[in-house]
Amino acid sequence: xxxxxxxxxxFSSKPSRTxxxxxxxxxxxxxxxxxxxxRATKTKPICSSFDSSKLSCRLSGAVxxxxxxxxxxxxxxxxxxxxxxxxxEGNSWLWEVGGLKLLVDPILVGNLDFGIPWLYDAxxxxxxxxxxxxxxxxxxxxxxxxxxxxxxxxTLKPLSSKYPNLKVIATPNAKTLLDPxxxxxxxxxxxxxxxIEASNGNKVRVQATAGPVLGPPWQRPENGYLVTSPRDxxxxxxxPHCVYNTSFLEKxxxxxxxxxxxKQLLPNFTLVSxxxxxxxxxKLLQAKFVVPMKNGDLDSKGLLASIxxxxxxxxxxxxxxxxxxxxxxxxxxxxxxxxxxxxxxP
Numbered sequence: 001x002x003x004x005x006x007x008x009x010x011f012s013s014k015p016s017r018t019x020x021x022x023x024x025x026x027x028x029x030x031x032x033x034x035x036x037x038x039r040a041t042k043t044k045p046i047c048s049s050f051d052s053s054k055l056s057c058r059l060s061g062a063v064x065x066x067x068x069x070x071x072x073x074x075x076x077x078x079x080x081x082x083x084x085x086x087x088x089e090g091n092s093w094l095w096e097v098g099g100l101k102l103l104v105d106p107i108l109v110g111n112l113d114f115g116i117p118w119l120y121d122a123x124x125x126x127x128x129x130x131x132x133x134x135x136x137x138x139x140x141x142x143x144x145x146x147x148x149x150x151x152x153x154x155t156l157k158p159l160s161s162k163y164p165n166l167k168v169i170a171t172p173n174a175k176t177l178l179d180p181x182x183x184x185x186x187x188x189x190x191x192x193x194x195x196i197e198a199s200n201g202n203k204v205r206v207q208a209t210a211g212p213v214l215g216p217p218w219q220r221p222e223n224g225y226l227v228t229s230p231r232d233x234x235x236x237x238x239x240p241h242c243v244y245n246t247s248f249l250e251k252x253x254x255x256x257x258x259x260x261x262x263k264q265l266l267p268n269f270t271l272v273s274x275x276x277x278x279x280x281x282x283k284l285l286q287a288k289f290v291v292p293m294k295n296g297d298l299d300s301k302g303l304l305a306s307i308x309x310x311x312x313x314x315x316x317x318x319x320x321x322x323x324x325x326x327x328x329x330x331x332x333x334x335x336x337x338x339x340x341x342x343x344x345x346p
Contacts, residue, residue, distance in 0.1 A: 098202035
């Protein structure tokens with residue numbers, strides 16, 4: 001969910017006093033775990049394994065995708081150029097690359113209601129019992145925007161107590177919120193980058209891109225990010241509203257694009273873009289994979305929730321993408337289930 005001037009729309013899971021593993025009843029059957037969009041390919045992917053815990057789909061190109069039924073705290077892949085992506089619903093993600101674990105826009109403590117629950121109140125549908133204590137050891141916190149649906153203080157305050165020296169990369173718009181909490185924060189303007197070193201010596205580069213302007217036209221834009229694997233073989237692009245600067249991105253490339261594809265609309269106002277805009281984003285970056293995030297698919301109530309309208313579906317997005325970028329694949333994440341995308345050497 002995006003933000004409108006004066007208010008941000010974000011989501012979180014309800015707090016739980018009990019700590020339980022992710023329920024396997026929420027996971028699809030092993031034979032349904034390959035989410036590759038064969039309609040958008042010239043060559044049908046070859047599923048090389050039907051193991052009950054992991055299904056690997058190797059493509060005709062140099063990249064393969066794996067969906068695994070490991071828990072979010074499972075072991076990491078051994079290769080350095082592997083992205084392991086775990087969707088935590090809303091705008092929240094846990095990424096692992098080269099042994100480095102990045103927590104992205106986390107909303108893990110309480111619902112988000114902006115102090116006005118009659119207007120908007122939302123909770124996650126599937127990971128209701130997931131807590132900060134369920135996270136693995138985190139190496140870096142990545143914040144795209146300064147508003148609560150990304151910079152969620154109910155989550156960040158206890159996170160800073162747990163990891164007081166945690167490295168943070170964020171938009172400068174969030175400086176007044178993050179400085180009191182974290183002592184090692186790097187604020188990136190669009191075009192700037194920072195290199196993070198994992199404990200195993202691998203280095204991952206994070207570059208900021210221009211995201212939406214949430215306020216008057218002269219205000220600094222929020223951030224998207226390009227994250228590049230240690231050997232520069234894979235690059236991931238992430239911006240949670242499908243709002244981007246075409247002139248900035250036209251010189252960039254990304255193998256993996258994480259973006260909303262279903263529009264979320266208020267009367268005369270677009271909260272979250274998608275559909276044809278997401279197709280053009282994938283085409284602009286020449287994406288091999290598109291990972292659609294359903295940041296509007298939450299249990300919500302309140303006056304504002306009642307007038308938000310969704311436009312388009314993942315299926316309609318796949319059909320649009322097939323026409324414009326037929327070699328790109330769509331990988332639909334299941335909340336709490338790691339999705340691995342790796343570079344395959346010849």
